[in-house]
Amino acid sequence: MGVHKRSNWRVYHLNTELQLEQTFDEVVDAIAGPGIGIFPRFLDTTRVAALRRDFAALTPWQLTPAGIGRDQAHHTNERIRTDKTRWLEGDSPAQRDYLALMAALQRQMNRQLFMGLKDYECHYARYDEGDFYKKHLDAFRGRGNRRVTTVVYLNEDWRDHDGGELLVYAEKGKEVLHRVRPEAGTLVCFLSEQFPHEVLPARRARLSIAGWFRIDDPVAPAVLL
Ligand code: OGA
Numbered sequence: 001m002g003v004h005k006r007s008n009w010r011v012y013h014l015n016t017e018l019q020l021e022q023t024f025d026e027v028v029d030a031i032a033g034p035g036i037g038i039f040p041r042f043l044d045t046t047r048v049a050a051l052r053r054d055f056a057a058l059t060p061w062q063l064t065p066a067g068i069g070r071d072q073a074h075h076t077n078e079r080i081r082t083d084k085t086r087w088l089e090g091d092s093p094a095q096r097d098y099l100a101l102m103a104a105l106q107r108q109m110n111r112q113l114f115m116g117l118k119d120y121e122c123h124y125a126r127y128d129e130g131d132f133y134k135k136h137l138d139a140f141r142g143r144g145n146r147r148v149t150t151v152v153y154l155n156e157d158w159r160d161h162d163g164g165e166l167l168v169y170a171e172k173g174k175e176v177l178h179r180v181r182p183e184a185g186t187l188v189c190f191l192s193e194q195f196p197h198e199v200l201p202a203r204r205a206r207l208s209i210a211g212w213f214r215i216d217d218p219v220a221p222a223v224l225l
């Protein structure tokens with residue numbers, strides 16, 4: 001019985017890992033093509049649950065108003081964004097698993113697209129009721145070292161009236177290309193210099209992990225448009 005259960009689990013686990021590899025291929029295609037892709041169920045429910053628990057275990061003082069942190073030139077500006085963040089440093093199994101996953105994605109992008117990505121940084125972000133992040137770019141063309149943005153969401157059963165959608169705009173102009181519901185497991189991945197985006201005010205707590213694959217060390221601040 002125990003053996004049976006375990007082998008079932010193994011098959012299940014293998015399946016989800018295989019699905020992940022397929023999704024990695026799709027992410028690579030999206031980055032090489034339109035430069036953006038949206039992948040529902042990128043994270044399985046087990047991973048989402050582990051990350052949610054890990055996030056929930058943070059004490060209030062471990063979360064800082066967004067913009068404070070690694071980058072000295074980057075200061076809080078409540079007119080631009082009001083979320084609270086915490087960098088992932090690999091402090092827990094859930095964080096290490098997530099970072100390993102993104103490292104694998106980084107290797108695949110480098111192998112197939114020769115992007116020369118050197119590292120990945122990411123933070124948990126919590127938007128409480130009313131919190132937002134206005135239209136911005138994650139990197140300046142030619143100046144930023146952030147090449148590829150990733151955002152994954154950790155929110156179960158997100159409804160339309162919960163707000164908090166991510167709007168992604170065309171490179172130039174006001175046209176909305178994508179309106180993304182921050183539903184648990186969904187990954188949004190795009191070229192950091194190319195797509196202005198914003199987070200509409202959330203009407204309930206909204207949890208995400210925003211991250212950036214970088215080509216070099218110094219951090220380029222986000223740019224308000
Ligand atoms: C960011 C960002 C989007 C989101 O942190 O730079 O744009 O949907 N986040 O959380």
Ligand code: MN
Pocket residue numbers: 136137138197222
């Ligand atoms: Mn952004």
